[in-house]
Amino acid sequence: MTEIPGDAQADVTRLRKLVTKKRFDELEALWLEAVAREDADVPGLMAVVEAVSRRDQSGVADSLFWFLLSQVIERQGAAAGLNLVRQAAGWLEGSGSLREEVAGAYETVCGDVGTMAEMTVLHAAIPFATAVKRFDRLLQLRPGTCVMDTQLDKLGQVVGLDAVARTLEVAFDDRSRTYDRLALDKLEPVADSDLRSRMVKDREGLEHMAAEAPAELVKTVLGTYGPRLELKELKEHLKPLISGPAWAKWWAEAKVQCRRDPMIEMSDDAQPWLFLRNRPVAYEDELRAAFDGAAAAEQKLTTVLTYLKECGSRPTHPEVMQHFGRELMDRFESWRADEPAMGIAALALMAGLRRHAPDVPEPKPNALESVLSGVTDLSMLLRPVASDDVARCLLGYVRDVLHSGWHDVWLAVMPGASQGVCEWIVQGLLEHGFSADVRQAIELILTRPERYPYAVAWLWRAMAAGRCPDVTGSLKGLDAAVALLIAVGGLARDTTFDKDQQKAILSQLRAALSQKDYEYLHTVLKEADDHGASRVHHAAVRNFVLGEHARLKVLDLITRTHPSLFLKDVPPWEEDDVIYTTAEGLQRHQQEFAHLVNIKMAANAKAIGEAAAFGDLSENAEFTAALEERNLLTEKAARMEADMKMARLIGADMAAVDHVTIGSVVTARDLGSGKTETMTFLGPWDAAPQNNVFSYRSPLALAFMGSKVGDTVELAVDAGKRAWEIQEIRPAAAETA
Structure with a gap:
């Protein structure tokens, strides 16, 4: 900062005092002396000019500034003078002599600008500040300059200045336009670097x-x-x-x-x-910061994988790779125990890093085998992996390391993989001739669709598109349709997925089912018999997780393709619009409904009101949680009320038949253990499995429905199959009479 001599500062102080006292005659006399100093305090003098202007002494301010400007131009040059003009323009009225001085300074700095001066600073009707601003704008608008007409929002190029008409010509795509001194403000210069x-x-x-x-x-x-x-x-x-x-x-x-x-x-x-x-x-610094700052294992792995993908065509930085390798090695032991998929991915990435930087740490021999041996259920290995790239990376590593047994791991992993990874695994296995093994894996998926929803969505899409015919060609579309609907319904009971995962899975299942306006489902239903269509109907009719629009669409397709299904008599356990129950079961359900409506929903309404009182609803977690609970309670109440409207009491004569039906007590011998079991089949609100009382809609009950004494009944379970031989059938009413 330039040091101001004491005399110059004293001048400014005296001048300020004179302004305060409004002694402007004395001010002008002292001003000439202060400005004439070689070491004049120009910023201080400018402040005095501004102070005079603010006291409505515009003429005095113009005069003072004109003299100061003349001295600055003489000592420092016209460019320095113009900088002062731009600072002071807003304070000044712009006397004739001042405007001429400014025009001269512009001409000294910029050359022949006479026409511009006449259109701006020499035009007395234009306020001085506006005139200076327009002059500077015109200087920017040289021929060839690109400009934006802010009113038209159009880009043009300056042609030139018409000295006679005092206008600027600009060429646009459609035509040329002229701008007078007033219209110049609409033009904004566009920098040469601008696209x-x-x-x-x-x-x-x-x-x-x-x-x-x-x-x-x-x-x-x-x-x-x-x-x-x-x-x-x-x-x-x-x-x-x-x-x-x-x-x-x-x-x-x-x-x-x-x-x-x-x-x-x-x-x-x-x-x-x-x-x-x-x-x-630097890109490497950015990657390193992203890696070090990532909280989740998969974020770190994705960062390294992204870098490795680019190494084929770009220079590598060994020190960055060594850093990644050391960090992955440090985390490997904890990941292999808590997140085995991330542990395997870390091994895969360390191997990739070593190909470019040999100094990257190398894990112990058989590290992969040791991780895999600790995984109790390989079908769930990829569930925590959100990135398909990471999943493919670790599976590729498995294939490279386990030369003979890799396909067994792939087959075991496939049911729990995402749609994209499922397709990748299947294609890889088929290329190596493992079609029979893939078919077995698909059978497992169809057996447990609620456990493997992503794979079900993949299978449905593959069958709809005719992909992988070697393994899907022999499958029945009807089985896949039922599996998909069961997978959707199972989301309401699955606690292994968090809320976001459930939403993502449900979205994928719905999208798969509804693709091309349910075209494949329509085809499947047209080719199915009534029994098959009934299976789809049973899986869809109370599948509220599917969403009302999709559920009704599926039911409509069934009705249109199998109208006779809804015209003939069906056994009571297949009636979808009736819920059979005992009087006691109905009473319990009514009491639960009353408690829900009168106690829980009332408490929720109170909670909403209290949460709303906290203010700022946009960031009110209590309010949001209360609203979510209200939606759940309302949905549950509506469902319970709809169920009660379908309730029908189990009649005394309903079970007086020679086959198992609703209201039957069945004595049967377990063919596996030889033990005799007694089972009672009542309504869903009567079920008490601990007392061997089962809902007639349960898989166990449905397996027995319609069977007679001497028949063998089979049921698929997790461990395989169970079988019973029916020894006796009697009405449940006889038990309680």
């Missing part, structure tokens, strides 16, 4: 940039429209240069360069956002 300017002046250069330096082109777009853009916005801005069909190939190369460019930050999403930084950050 819009370059599209006009140097389109060929941009096309070359797109081909040879895509990251530079992206930075140009971000600098023009950013600094932050979504990928779809970037694509839209580049449409004039990169047409639709060419975009995918161009972006595949550009995104790699953008990720490595120190001035570009890019998210890891499939549709990423891009941000133009203020200062460069």
Whole structure:
């Protein structure tokens, strides 16, 4: 900071006092002396001019500034004087002599600008500050400059200034337009580095940039429209240069360069956002920070995997790879115990890192076998893995290391894999001739659809598209349809998925079922017999998890393809619009409904009111939780009320038949253990499995329904199958009479 001599500062102090006392005659006399000093305090003197102006002494302020300006131009040059003009323009009225002095300074600095001066600072009707601003604007609007008409929102290029008409001509795509001194404010100069300017002046250069330096082109777009853009916005801005069909190939190369460019930050999403930084950050530093800052194991693994994917075509940094390798090795032991899939992925990535940096740590021999031996259920190995890339990476490593037994691991893992990974596994196994083994895995999926919902969605889509005919061609679409509906219904009971996972799975199952307006389901139902359609109906009719629209759509397809199914008599246990129950069971259900409505819902309503009183509902967790509970309670109440409307009491004569039905007590011998068991089949509200009383809608009861004494009944269970021989059938009423 320049030190101001004491005399110059004293001058400013005296001048300020005179302004305060409004002794302007004395001020002007002292002003000449203060300004004439070689070491004059120019900033201090400028402050005095401003103070005079604020006391409604515009003429005095103009006079003082004119003299100061003259001295500054004489000592420091016209450019320094113009800087003072720009600072003071808002305080000044702009006397004739001052305007002439300013016009002269502009001409000294900028050359022949007479016409511009006449249109601006020499035009007495234009306020001085506006005139200075317009003069500077005109200086920017030289011929060839790109400008934006902010009113028309159109880009044009300056042609030139008409000295006679005192107008500026600008050429646009459609026609040329002229702008007088008043209209100049609508024009905004566009910098030469701006994409819009370059599209006009140097389109060929941009096309070359797109081909040879895509990251530079992206930075140009971000600098023009950013600094932050979504990928779809970037694509839209580049449409004039990169047409639709060419975009995918161009972006595949550009995104790699953008990720490595120190001035570009890019998210890891499939549709990423891009941000133009203020200062460069090395790509490796960014990756290292992302890796070190990641809380979850999969985030760390994904960061390393992304880097490895790019190593084939880009220079590598051994020190970064060694850092990744050391960190993965340090975490391997804890991951192998708590998150075995992440442990295997860590082994896979360490192997990949060693191919580029031999100093990366190497795990103990048989590390993979040791992790796999500790996994009790391989079908659940991939459930915690959100990234298909990570899943494929670890499975590829299994194949590379377990030369002879890899396919057994793949087959065991497949039922619990995501749709994309299922397809990848199946294709890999088929390429190596394991079609028979894949068919066995698919049979397991169909047996336990609620356990393997992702695989069910994959299977349905594969069958609908006719993919993998070697393993899906012999399957019945009806079995897949029932499995898919069971998988949907099972989500309401599955506690192994969190809420977000359940939403994602449900979305995938619904999308698979409804693709092409339920086209494949329609085909399956048209080819099915009434018994098969009845199976689908049973799986859908009370499947409220499916969603009301989808549920009704499925039921409508069944009705249209099998109308006779709803015209003939069906046994009572297959009546979907009736719920059979005892009087005691109905009473318990009514009491539960009354408690729900009168106690729980009332308490919830009170909780909502109390939570709302906390304020700021947008960030009120208690209020949000109370609303979610209200929705659940309301849905449950509606379902219970609908069920009670379908209730029908089990009549005394209902079980007086020669076969098992609702209200039957069955004595049967377990053919596996030889033990005799007695089972009673009543309504769902009467069920008490601990007392061998079962709902007639349970899988066990449905296996017995319609059977007679001497018949053998079979039921599929987790361990295989159970079988009984029926010895006696009697009405339950006889037991309680």
